[in-house]
Amino acid sequence: xxxxxxxxxxxxxxxxxxxxxxxxxxxxxxxxxxxxxxxxxxxxxxxxxxxxxxxxxxxxxxxxxxxxxxxxxxxxxxxxxxxxxxxxxxxxxxxxxxxxxxxxxxxxxxxxxxxxxxxxxxxxxxxx
Numbered sequence: 001x002x003x004x005x006x007x008x009x010x011x012x013x014x015x016x017x018x019x020x021x022x023x024x025x026x027x028x029x030x031x032x033x034x035x036x037x038x039x040x041x042x043x044x045x046x047x048x049x050x051x052x053x054x055x056x057x058x059x060x061x062x063x064x065x066x067x068x069x070x071x072x073x074x075x076x077x078x079x080x081x082x083x084x085x086x087x088x089x090x091x092x093x094x095x096x097x098x099x100x101x102x103x104x105x106x107x108x109x110x111x112x113x114x115x116x117x118x119x120x121x122x123x124x125x126x127x128x
Contacts, residue, residue: 029083029094030055036119037078049073050120051103053084053091058110059117062091062103073101 032055040048051062051073066072075096076082083094092100109118 027085027087027092029085031081032060032084034076034078034080034082034093035059035117036121037073037076038120047072051076051093052117052119053082053093054111054117055084058108060091060105061107061109061118061120062093063106064101064103071095071101 032053034051035054036050036052038050040050042048047066049064049066051064053060053062064073073095076093085092086105089105091103091105093103095101107118111117
């Protein structure tokens with residue numbers, strides 16, 4: 001009888017393990033603001049999108065390269081809040097209709113009070 005109680009307790013404890021691990025793996029999203037979204041196309045018809053997202057005191061310039069049948073980010077609205085998460089040099093934007101849009105971070109800039117935030121229209125300059 002005692003060994004049966006131990007087995008029931010072990011099975012009950014192990015049944016909670018997968019849900020605990022899964023809950024810990026859920027990504028943390030932060031709220032940012034989509035400040036720019038532009039479409040560019042090369043000579044071969046391959047589209048790329050430049051997105052600009054403000055989050056806290058930084059503005060991120062993002063690149064999304066669209067292949068022929070992949071998602072086209074036309075349902076985002078510039079000026080609206082967007083849920084984002086950063087993982088290394090990638091930023092994931094929560095799509096309005098579900099799922100994530102994976103983009104590459106190509107530039108990070110600290111927002112200054114005396115200057116407007118950077119957008120996709122501003123040229124990239126370097127200092128020597």
